[in-house]
Amino acid sequence: MPAMQPNTVSTIAQTIQLSLSPVFMLTGIGALLNVLVGRMARVVDRVRDLEKLHPLSSGPDRDRYVSELRILDRRIKVINFGLFLAVSSAVMTCLVVAQLFVAELIGLRIATIVALTFTTAMLLLIAALISFIVEVRTSLRAVKVREELLEERQG
Numbered sequence: 001m002p003a004m005q006p007n008t009v010s011t012i013a014q015t016i017q018l019s020l021s022p023v024f025m026l027t028g029i030g031a032l033l034n035v036l037v038g039r040m041a042r043v044v045d046r047v048r049d050l051e052k053l054h055p056l057s058s059g060p061d062r063d064r065y066v067s068e069l070r071i072l073d074r075r076i077k078v079i080n081f082g083l084f085l086a087v088s089s090a091v092m093t094c095l096v097v098a099q100l101f102v103a104e105l106i107g108l109r110i111a112t113i114v115a116l117t118f119t120t121a122m123l124l125l126i127a128a129l130i131s132f133i134v135e136v137r138t139s140l141r142a143v144k145v146r147e148e149l150l151e152e153r154q155g
Helices: 009-056 059-106 111-142
Strands: none
Touching: 009 059, 009 111, 059 111
């Protein structure tokens, strides 16, 4: 085992500098989480509105409500999965920062582990962003203006 070098203020400062990139990444993940939670809240509110209208409806209106509820259910699942991925990415990013400091403080040579942890965090973030775009596209597909609303009134 190699001899441990004494921890100096300069080596701690270098570790802090190394940890800044993951900390900025955490800021971005936090912003993504905020967007996802906001979208989830809007979807849940719409579901609650439709749940009130559904029992009172019939015919084409009822069919439209059921169709929209199915899309909203899908959106909830995609957003929930995106939230899971983003939070997992944040946890892995925090682990990177912790690993950097622990390695520096006790002299561990874990560069490969830190790199793998950071790569995992990035892959989880990529998956969360893909989930976000899937949800956005799903929501846009659901928005259909009925023809009768687009027609000009005669008279």
